[in-house]
Amino acid sequence: MLPSSPSGNRITVHFLPVICLLLFYSYKIPVHKHFQNGGSGRWTGTVTYKESMTSLLGPSERTITASFANAIPFCYIDELGGQASDDKGVGSHTYHAESIIEGKKFAITDCSGNGQAQLLAITFNEDEGMYSIGVNSNECNGKIVSLVDATVQDYGPDSKGVDIFKQTLGPDHNVLDGTKIEKRDMGVGTLVMTTTWHFVRVQDDVELIITPVDYDKWLPKPGIDEMSAGSEISINLKLQGKHGKPLNQKARSFELRLSATSREPGITINYPLKPMNPPLPDLRFVTQPNSNMAEEFQFMTVNCTGCTTANVKVDAFDGGGYSTLTAVAVLADGRRVTGNLLVSGGSAETSLPKRNGSMIAQSWLDANGKPGDYDDNETSKDNKNNGDGLTAYEEYRGVMSEGVYKRLDPRKKELGVTMQKTLFNEFSEGLNWFETASDIKIVRFNYLVEIGMDRRFNRNYSQGHSYDQDALRLNKVGLPNNVAGKAFTTLSATPDIPSNTTIIVISTDNIKQNYQNWTGWAQSNGLQLRWTEREYLAQTIAHEMGHGVKVWHHGDDANVPQGETAPQGGNPVYHIFDRNGIEIKDRPYTIPGNDRVCPCNTSQAGGDLSCVMAYIDVCDWVRISYADGSIGLFQSPLLAIGKNFCSGKDGTGVNAGTHTVSGVAYNNYFGKAANGACIGQITLK
């Protein structure tokens, strides 16, 4: 029988089980952290391994020595910023085997070699007070000589993994040494394996400290477009001696990397309307003298001669940009020192901006009630329809609004409103009325510049998005006679959410004309209007915007009867009062045919008259049918314009209170609102 054939890929064969076992052994490492624990660092040491087998089939003996100087175990190279060669050492490897059948020697195998050994892992399980070491030997090559026919076969390359598992950690975690002897019954004989090791952790004398300037407060802010930088963070790098000792090393370069950088389309959730595709990284290094840039400004080398400090800058190109910075100082002696954030032993990873597991900067979260990235839970006064259709991350990324970058508020409902730039001034008071009445902040967008024809508010996103929100579009247009404003919806002619409200149109010409008509009428009747033309425009805008956030009128007066006559003879009996409350006893008495006579408790003029949704000009009279068969007709006084969104259905002003007829109480004038409680109806998504 010939000795087992060497694998042509022993490194892989040994590598995988060792790493897997060590990872398993170190299962207590939190998932979100990299594979780095108490065994991390550079190590110098030697492993010797000797196996001998006495067997009926012949003896064999293997000897391995692997020595490492200043080596980083393979499993920590990425985390420590090491190079691919940092886990390598030198080794020797010999193998000798004799094959015997029925007492007769028929083949001899000899293999030997010197070469590169690999330190795979040194891991600690400090909870259990154990450590493990994994080493891969160098390869040996040799021959198998047949003593039967004197033929010679090649043997090798052959390498072997040396595993030292679950050894007790001593008090000094920087020194690992020991010997273990294992005996294994192989059936035809006994295999004896002796492993001896001695490792000492290299005490680094140099450390690199990363200090981002104003780290706690810095936020990414975009420039004016995708090619323009916005806010900039300055990052200082400083080599220093460890444990307060003087620095006796200098760097020849600093290598910096931005990784896992966000690539959100555009610079904000709304701008530009057609962003670059694919998007560039949202945070990028700034080029400086003596630097080399690569990988879309995500990797930078700053070269220097014998320096101990450096400064780099990172520019933001998106309001929600984020990344993770790592830095390595390459010392004059070739050693690579990974930077630590702010202090000795600080994190090797610097989140930009300062974050804690979120895409959002911690300072902004702290200042805004600590929402989750996808939260959309804003509340507003007297309203249970929470959320404004934008996630916290979208609010954080912000918008370009009237040419200015703004972050939004995750605790305040916000409604996008878009119109031609020239209209904002004219419509401003109406928008302010709506804001005050609704407890919803309006975010103003220049139409076709900051919001497109599709009205999409949060168009630019790759993550942190949960709802396609739209802005309300307002425009100044011509409308048929008397129509001051109108809301257009997609599904039915009823109030709807912003996404289903295609446009709100306002006719300032009709508002002007209506106001003149009202003024003329009031003067001719010796009355004075209780609102100005400016208030009429503002109320019209706020009212139509109410429809755009799904608020109904107080009642339905689509088919209001016009005119009525109280007949001579008193059947039925009419109680008629003019707008001053003076009873009109003339009979017959005719209300003109163009006067609208509305019912009590169901009309658009019912309920809270301070509400912007209450109509003050659609009903000239209110008609009440009393239980005793008589009829009440009350001429509406001139009412003031409402500025609020009501929170109930009860009447206010002339609508408040009751009057009694034949012992039964009836609401005054237009009474309650059929719908009412307008502020509770507001719905943004």
Added chain:
Amino acid sequence: MRRHIFLLMILLVISSGCFSQIEGNVIDTSGKAIPGALIIAIDSVKNTADTVKSDKSGYFAYKILKRGNYKIVVIAAGFEKNIQENFMVTNETPDNKATSSDISNATWLDIKLRRPKLSQ
């Protein structure tokens, strides 16, 4: 009798949900209303046309327009012709539940006309 049948047919067509409304404005590049402009909606499939005129405020309305794909041609004296291809009329049938004249489920259309360029 014939008139009654015709009205009945119209009501049936309306109730079948095939119709929609368009309202809009015709203005010049400065935003000023253009009264008397002709707005012609040409059914791209049947090649039939329906014409309305803008009022003094530039406002126009198609109260009943079959849902579908239209070419909208707008003509006004002293202005270049404006053509909008593939204008989709998709909204639901006009809704009789409207609570007042200030809410509509019509499609709103802004049309801006330009003065012709002077020849060199």
